[in-house]
Amino acid sequence: MTQIGKPEKRIVDFIKKHHVLTLATSVENGPYCANCFYVYLKEQNAFVFTSDLETKHVQDALENNYVAGSVVLETNVVGKIRGIQFNGYLYEPNGELRKLAKKAYMKRFPYALLMKTRFWILELTFIKLTDNRMGFGKKLIWRTEKF
Numbered sequence: 175m176t177q178i179g180k181p182e183k184r185i186v187d188f189i190k191k192h193h194v195l196t197l198a199t200s201v202e203n204g205p206y207c208a209n210c211f212y213v214y215l216k217e218q219n220a221f222v223f224t225s226d227l228e229t230k231h232v233q234d235a236l237e238n239n240y241v242a243g244s245v246v247l248e249t250n251v252v253g254k255i256r257g258i259q260f261n262g263y264l265y266e267p268n269g270e271l272r273k274l275a276k277k278a279y280m281k282r283f284p285y286a287l288l289m290k291t292r293f294w295i296l297e298l299t300f301i302k303l304t305d306n307r308m309g310f311g312k313k314l315i316w317r318t319e320k321f
Contacts, residue, residue: 180219181219181298181301181316182303182314182316184303184305184314185258185301185303185314185316186214186216188245188256188257188258188303188305189214189245189258190214192245192247193211193212193213193282194209194210194211194212194245195209195210195212195221195223195243195244195245195296196208196209196243196244196245196246197209197210197223197231197241197242197243197264197296198241198242198243198244199230199231199234199235199238199241200234200238201234201237201238204234206230206231206234207231208225208229208230208231210223210224210225210231211223211224211283212296213278213279213281213282213283215274215275215278215295218271218274218295218297219297219298220262220295220296220297220298221262221295221296221298222267222275222278222279222293222294222295222296223279223293223294223296224279224286224289224291224292224293224294225291225292225294226291226292227292232292232294235264235294239263239264239265240261240262240263241261241262241263241264241296242259242260242261242262243259243260243296244257244258244259244260245257245258245260246258252306252310254306254307255304255305255306256303256304256305256306256307257303257304258301258302258303258304259301259302259304260298260300260301260302261298261299261300262296262297262298262299262300263296263297263299264294264295264296264297265294265295265297266292266293266294266295267293267294267295271295272293275293275295276293279293298318299317299318300315300316300317300318301315301316301317302314302315302316303315303316
């Protein structure tokens with residue numbers, strides 16, 4: 175099932191229950207992955223995470239900000255496999271969006287106050303939820319527009 179518009183509640187609920195995403199970047203056919211703690215901004219349909227400017231994944235995203243990633247539930251039980259794969263655009267927020275991102279992130283990860291870091295927004299354009307509890311291999315797909 176493919177949806178356009180706001181992501182379905184089951185997708186949002188899954189995202190909110192977790193806090194680590196795997197971010198995949200690619201520059202000149204050189205893929206790279208990084209794991210990041212995140213918070214989800216429902217109204218913006220975006221992840222917020224922190225990372226230093228000098229990291230490889232941020233440097234890659236500054237060159238090619240169309241990124242991919244995943245959030246998964248680790249389990250050995252096939253019937254309980256759940257996770258999302260996503261695409262989106264990564265950028266550094268400013269103004270009111272930066273204030274909102276910082277407030278949400280610090281509420282969930284208050285120890286981040288001790289770190290000197292930058293906030294990043296990953297605005298989602300595509301999400302595929304796999305949830306084997308709905309039936310083996312069942313998927314929910316959300317995207318911002320039809321391809």
